[in-house]
Amino acid sequence: MYRSHRYDDCLKEVRKKLKQSSNSLHLLNYQAMAYSALKKDKDALLSYKKIIKQAPSLAGPYYNMGLILKRNGRVEEAIESYTKAISLKPDYVQAYNNLGVLYKDNEKYENAIKMFTKAKDLQPNHQNSYYNLALIKNEQGLSEEAIELFFKVLELNPEHNDAKINATRICNELGIKLHEEGKYKSAIKYFKLLTVLHPSASFGFYNMGNTYLELKDFENAKTFFIKTLEMEPKHEMALANLGETYRKLGKIEKSLSCHNKAIKINPENPKNYYNIAITFREAERINEAEENYRKAILLDPKHIGSYHNLALIHQYRGQIKEGLSIAKEVLKFERNHPEINHIIGIMSLQTGLLAEGWKYNEYRWKTSPLNKLTWPLQDKSIWKGEKGKRVVVWKEQGLGDQIIFLSLVPEVKEMCDTLSVYVDPRLQSLCKRTMPDIHFIADEKALNSENCDFHLPLGSVPGLIRNDISDFDRTVRGYLKADPVRVEAIRKELKLKGKTIIGISWKSFNSLNQAKKSVQLKDMERIFSGLDVVLVNLQYGDVEDEIREFKEATGIDVIQCASVDNREDLDGLAALIEVCDLVVSTSNVTVHLAGALAKETWVLLHYVSVYYWLEERKDSIWYPSLSLYRQPTLDDWDSVYVSIRKDLQRKLINK
Numbered sequence: 001m002y003r004s005h006r007y008d009d010c011l012k013e014v015r016k017k018l019k020q021s022s023n024s025l026h027l028l029n030y031q032a033m034a035y036s037a038l039k040k041d042k043d044a045l046l047s048y049k050k051i052i053k054q055a056p057s058l059a060g061p062y063y064n065m066g067l068i069l070k071r072n073g074r075v076e077e078a079i080e081s082y083t084k085a086i087s088l089k090p091d092y093v094q095a096y097n098n099l100g101v102l103y104k105d106n107e108k109y110e111n112a113i114k115m116f117t118k119a120k121d122l123q124p125n126h127q128n129s130y131y132n133l134a135l136i137k138n139e140q141g142l143s144e145e146a147i148e149l150f151f152k153v154l155e156l157n158p159e160h161n162d163a164k165i166n167a168t169r170i171c172n173e174l175g176i177k178l179h180e181e182g183k184y185k186s187a188i189k190y191f192k193l194l195t196v197l198h199p200s201a202s203f204g205f206y207n208m209g210n211t212y213l214e215l216k217d218f219e220n221a222k223t224f225f226i227k228t229l230e231m232e233p234k235h236e237m238a239l240a241n242l243g244e245t246y247r248k249l250g251k252i253e254k255s256l257s258c259h260n261k262a263i264k265i266n267p268e269n270p271k272n273y274y275n276i277a278i279t280f281r282e283a284e285r286i287n288e289a290e291e292n293y294r295k296a297i298l299l300d301p302k303h304i305g306s307y308h309n310l311a312l313i314h315q316y317r318g319q320i321k322e323g324l325s326i327a328k329e330v331l332k333f334e335r336n337h338p339e340i341n342h343i344i345g346i347m348s349l350q351t352g353l354l355a356e357g358w359k360y361n362e363y364r365w366k367t368s369p370l371n372k373l374t375w376p377l378q379d380k381s382i383w384k385g386e387k388g389k390r391v392v393v394w395k396e397q398g399l400g401d402q403i404i405f406l407s408l409v410p411e412v413k414e415m416c417d418t419l420s421v422y423v424d425p426r427l428q429s430l431c432k433r434t435m436p437d438i439h440f441i442a443d444e445k446a447l448n449s450e451n452c453d454f455h456l457p458l459g460s461v462p463g464l465i466r467n468d469i470s471d472f473d474r475t476v477r478g479y480l481k482a483d484p485v486r487v488e489a490i491r492k493e494l495k496l497k498g499k500t501i502i503g504i505s506w507k508s509f510n511s512l513n514q515a516k517k518s519v520q521l522k523d524m525e526r527i528f529s530g531l532d533v534v535l536v537n538l539q540y541g542d543v544e545d546e547i548r549e550f551k552e553a554t555g556i557d558v559i560q561c562a563s564v565d566n567r568e569d570l571d572g573l574a575a576l577i578e579v580c581d582l583v584v585s586t587s588n589v590t591v592h593l594a595g596a597l598a599k600e601t602w603v604l605l606h607y608v609s610v611y612y613w614l615e616e617r618k619d620s621i622w623y624p625s626l627s628l629y630r631q632p633t634l635d636d637w638d639s640v641y642v643s644i645r646k647d648l649q650r651k652l653i654n655k
Contacts, residue, residue, distance in 0.1 A: 059089035066098060078102055093123045100132055109136050127160060138170060146170055168197045175207055184215045202231040206238050213245060221245045236265045240275050247279050255279045270296040270303050277309065286313060302333050304340060311343055317634065318608050320350045320615050338366035349611040354471075357611070358463030376422070376447050376455070383454035385464050387415060392447060394422035396457040399570075402427060403592040404612060404622055405458045407479050411465050413438055421458075422447060426570040434481045472621040478598030486575035493563055494579065496534055500652065503538040503577055503594075504558065505585035516606040517587045519637055521546045525554045526641040527584065531652065534559060536580060538590045540567035566590075582651070584644065587613065595623025602647070604640050607631035 055061075066081035082099040086092050100115030113136060120129035130152045137146035146166075171194040178187035188211050194204035209224035225242035228235050243258030259276035266272060277292035290313050296306040307330045314323030324347040330340045345360030364370050376394055383391050393412065395402050402423055413419045418439070423431060425442035432440050441447060466472065491497070506524060508517035521543075528535060535558045537547060547558045564572035574593055577583060583594040583601040587610060594601040603620075605613060605628050612622055613630075620626040627647075629640045 057088060059092055059095070063092065063095050066095070070098070070102060075102060075106060091122050093119045093126055096122070097126065097128050097132065104132060104136055109140060112136055131160070131162070134166065138166070144174065164197055168194055168201070171197065172203065172207065179207070179211055179214070184211050187211050200231070202228045202235060205231070206235065209238065209241060213241060218245050218248045222249070234265050236262050236269070239265070240272060243275060243279065247282060252279060252283045268299060270299040270306070273299070274303065274306050277306070281309065281313070286316070289313060304330055304334060304337055308339055308343065311347070315347060316608055318615070320347050323347055324351065338363050342367050346611050350615050352469055352614055354469065355467035358467065362460065362463070364459070376444055377449050377452065379449050380452060380455045383456040385415060386454065388417045389453040390418045390451065391416045392420045392422065392452045392455045393458050393461060394447070394455060395424060396459050399424055399426070399589045400592045402458060403589070403596050405461055406431065407475050407596065407622060408461045408465060409435060409438060410476055410479065411474065412461060420452065426568060429571045430480050430574055433483065434479060469621055475622070477624055478596070480574065480593070480596040482574040482578040482597060483571055486572060487578045490561055490563065490575050490579050494536070494559060494561060499534045500532065500655065501536055501580045502528070502533050503536045503580035503583045505539040505588055505590040507539065507586060508588040509541060516608065519586055519604060521550045522553055523637065523641065525556060527645045527648065528556060529554065531648065533652070536561065536576065538566060538573065538577060538583065538585065540573070540589065591626070595620065595626050598625045601626045602644055603628050604637070604644070605630040607634045607636070
């Protein structure tokens, strides 16, 4: 009757028989179990105590009393009962497990771990011990150990649903945590486990896709986003991220298709319009990009990314003032956004608002990747123009930026007691020759905080002494000097006496602005074809093939100076520039060096050029010897070639 759950009938029958045999352990046990099943716990406990009185060496009654006592919240008594059961039966696996549960529930984790460990050691296939150990490890934040234990449970019992649920949840949580910490390969490990545990859960595959996207493994990212969408065709974020993946793979039409589907699913999500705008921008479909950035802003008037990119579009078109106005809208609700403030700084400089531009340009340090740079001399304060101090000014960016800002160093020296300037090693000899009273350092290890009071990044110097265009009237013309010995040696090497020598350079290796600052050498034929000039190569980098192909196609020779490495030997390049009558180049290191040497230089500029050339000007506030030939409309290099050729023809006639 007990086994058929007829507990009341069982009790009636047991009572009858106990009248005949009151000390029967068998009958007393059935009575106790029936009372327990009926939640008549007092009677059950009394029955078990009777059994114990008669048979004090039995472990089972103590174990069963522990179950009842736990149910009634009598924890300490339950612990005593389980402990007694174990003392009578040292291999009582279930008693160890239940005692461990009591310890776990009362956060006595070390005791609990001992009990569960003992249980599984006694019975290696005891799934509950592994499961309970897993719960504790998870409580302690030991997620990886917890997952291993849950998988052990599932190995023993593949149908253990609680273990599967917990393992799935923890794998997902741990994977997300590792992803957020940038530990992408480790995150993938747990997302993969998740997909094994729960192969029908789309979020596991989606998270895998996201992680591969961060790793720039676009093929794998694509695979898992597609898998997600097979399971959940209207997964908005999977569509959006698949669109991003296709964009990275250069598959623009597929990218647009994904983003359009995401928009159809959720036309109220500004991020969807932002995403498709980025793809349109990459495809140089600028008007469509602008339209979608504006849609994003309509849906979210505080969508900073759309404001930022919309400002960049206007900058790209040469609409600097309009772009500046858009960027400043963000300041109404987010005053300290690094990228916004930085672009405000750049565009302000482009328009000639120098004081404002330099101020906002300081936000460059909070933008990626500059925010990851480690400053030298961090134990010293930033110099703000204090008089009579020992100051170190240090390079922060490329060669061109160093050269242009070196024009300010003599004025800085007048404000200091001593001045040290940390520069690229390739510039050291040039600087020392021209500015012997300034200490130039080419090795960061030589920077010593004990020998200075303040420090300052080189790009921050203009904000102290160049806050108006009129301030450039003080700039020293030709603040770098070529080595006269090398100049004479190069003249002899080239044997071009009596010739009109034009030094040419045609591209930049700046990763951010390379396209805007470069042209094809072959296109420069439009300038020089048929003119009585000698072209000398001032371009740095490996350009031998380009020069050979140029000669084969045009018949025009470009002389290379064998004694000068244009990239590494800047002192030699300076001497080579000095030998030239004129320099014609795109905006690059060669131009900066020529300007610093006060060499007449004609610069080919993109419609939207780097901030230090300002907008619309034909001259340079930084280098008086420069003339700027700016594209009259976007990407119109032909007009630039025509203008330079006409002016060169006049120059040659008047020579």
